[in-house]
Amino acid sequence: MKKFKIFLFLLCEINNKYLAELKNHLQNLFGLDVELTSHSVDLSFAYNERRRQYSGEEILRKAEKNKRNANEKWLLIVDVDLYSSGLNFIFGLANPYSGTSIISLTRLRQQFYGKPENEKFFIERLKKEATHELGHLFYLSHCSDKKCVMHFSNSLYDTDVKSAYFCERCKKLLFNIKKGE
Template structure:
């Protein structure tokens, strides 16, 4: 069965937020989505000089436990992430291993000194998880600024884009999903 596993690592999100995320992802990708609460030590990814975690290292740590290459895994964390050459990232994906990590730390309006807004937070979370899952389905960054696959360098970029794919990215995704049925990728 086609399955997306989302691991909530040291993070607790309201059921309403998780249900909205699940509904969106199942509609977009046609995969079943399951959530798992998990205690997992990813302290090896921590960089004390930056007070951030390197996203690729979290993916490395999780990859040791992934047995089914057909599954798509999203590791959802609430710590601040960075990647080499970037001050921060909202997430990162490794399509070959089928694992992505998404942080909701910078998606929360409170990170910017604003009051928590569940609607804004949920929309941002849906966009970023969809974006990273898009990479797991081998979609590249898109040049259409409103496409969910456009690169987000700031929170304003996240807010600007839609939570769905542009026509071109959706066509590539449908082609991949169709090939998956034929060739059992």
């Protein structure tokens, strides 16, 4: 029987209070151990000069090369503006087959949009996007319920409208997947 574990790889600076809230949220929601680790990584290999953004796909591909344990679910946390093929920007990205995912803090901050900082909004957005990408690592797809954390966020408004939790349908799917641990 496999036992999953979540690893948060901090590739940027982030407030300890935010990390503690995120870790607690993820442990309670997924019922799994969450381990934090910090790394200093030069992301210049993923920078697209023309777009002035970083390729989330490139960063994930590089991380996947270092992953050895299929039971580990990896979430990379960066503070650079990310994009993915065919999209103007992304809050995050996941590859369920490799068990790796990434989120960016950049567009979750009010300041990105020229608004004053709001710690409460930022922490909630961080929890939602982390939960969403980790949900994909457990093979959950996008949900049509606008309040479910697995609903696709095409804008920050979409992220703010949804909750940081799974709807009953997604919760049941996650439970059945984890039951196969």
